[in-house]
Amino acid sequence: MRRALGGAAPWLSALLVSASLPRLLPDWLGFLLTVALAKALVVLGVAVLLRSNLVSFGHGLYFATGAYAVAFAARWLHLREAVLLILVTLLVSGALAAVLGLFLARYRGIFFGMLTLAFSMILYSLLLKLYSLTGGTDGMVIAPPTILGLSPGAQATRAYYYLTLVCLALALIGTRRWLGSPVGFLANAIRDNEIRVEYMGASVRRGIYRTYLLSGLLGGLGGCLVAFTVGHIAPEFSYWTQSGDFVFVTVLGGYASVFAPVVGSVVFELVRNYAYALSPYTWQMSLGVILLFIILFLPRGLWSLLETFRVVSSPWTSSSKR
């Protein structure tokens, strides 16, 4: 029982703090936080793949797919309801991952990375060139969707923040369960020893395929929520620098816990914001220096700081302590 409470307490406190934030923070910061939390979903997608030692250099693919699925569902299906749009997004990004996964699950290491990058750049060029459909570099504008039939109106920032928070919480709970399930452990097992996995009678390819599917769904959901919040999407969502950011944040946060990507994503958005304000021309350098420090001194990401100080008293994911 104590253990169960110990497991729930950090979740509850995290939820309470994040739920009260919009009242405490200025609007611009609330907006920044919403984007950070939405992108944390994409980062979580990169992180679950990393548990099998697979680095996706093209997760912008799903980020953009999620965002453009919202735009086209609004245009073609005349959907204005956020919940329905989210479902459409999950369907589209899930279908895409289901098809590409068949192919990608055969590859490892640099080949996997380069192929994911290639797919994301193919989408980028399509979004760029199919001007009559996608608006090319102009991107597409997304009218603020209703949430369960209610129009957010002037409270849009706050409303989408809560929507994002709920989606993120559900995704974190789901992903955490996934990581504690046989499929989640199989992902670790695949990283440790593929030969043994096959000699136990399990399919490595199927294990990677399932993980990739989850990863694509998370990426799509992240893109969808950013589209709601920002209201404007562009082909850059699928550009390689965007995918690079997601990998950067994964390294920054770490991937020992499902919360690590959230911490990484929030820190990244804040640092980028302030770095840009302080030095508009050299802000990338600040990020580079930070990444260097992380790799040198915190190779398991910012999250390992928390673990070091034993703020965490219970296993977030059952294999996070090692």
Next chain:
Amino acid sequence: MDVVLEAVGLAKSFGAVKAADDLSVKVHAGQIVGIVGPNGSGKTTFLNLVTGYVSPARGRIYYLGQDITGLHPRQVTRLGVARSFQIPQLYTSLTVQENMLLALAIRSGHEGDVWLPLETPSRLDEARPLLEKFGFGDETGLAVSTLPEGGRKLLDVALSFALGPRLLLLDEPTSGVSVADKFRVMDTLIAVIRESGVTSVFVEHDMDVVQRYAERVLVFSEGKIIADDPPRALFADPVVRRYILGEE
């Protein structure tokens, strides 16, 4: 007696090395068979052929009468042939218990579960006594990377055993284990194997181990079986003694 494993005319070469040269053998149910022979005589290749890790250039392999030649290791394992490895093949970032739970989950076809936890009470109930049999009492929560070599060897076999095989293939279960530990490791293994009655084939370098534990010994040389006898008869043969033990 049922024939569990039958190899007929297996051939496999690696460059100029003949690892299997018209190799034929039958293993009957419940036997504990030892394989000995010098380096490069095709002992491990035999295990690799049976489990589908390499395909024979010629010949067929039958398991319980079914032709399994050319099947993938995963398929062979699913049919009930499990193997352990000379260098233990474990999930080093997981704990001893997690390794075992995963093996049990895979055996019962639950490796695709995404919502139910790996650690279910029924799976734990099965894992604990199994681990105890192999000598893992209190250290089941330890990461595998902290185990000594003898422990790794035992866990490697325990994982294969957990798959509930009809045929268990062990590749040098005592290599890398200290002299002090090797009989303890083998005593544990053989006790479990005898109790379960699983048909076993083990490759071994150590003649003391073979003499003590095998019921039947196959002597490999250049991909051929040059002797196939109970250990007592075999080690009494002066030719074999000279060939295997290097006696003058």
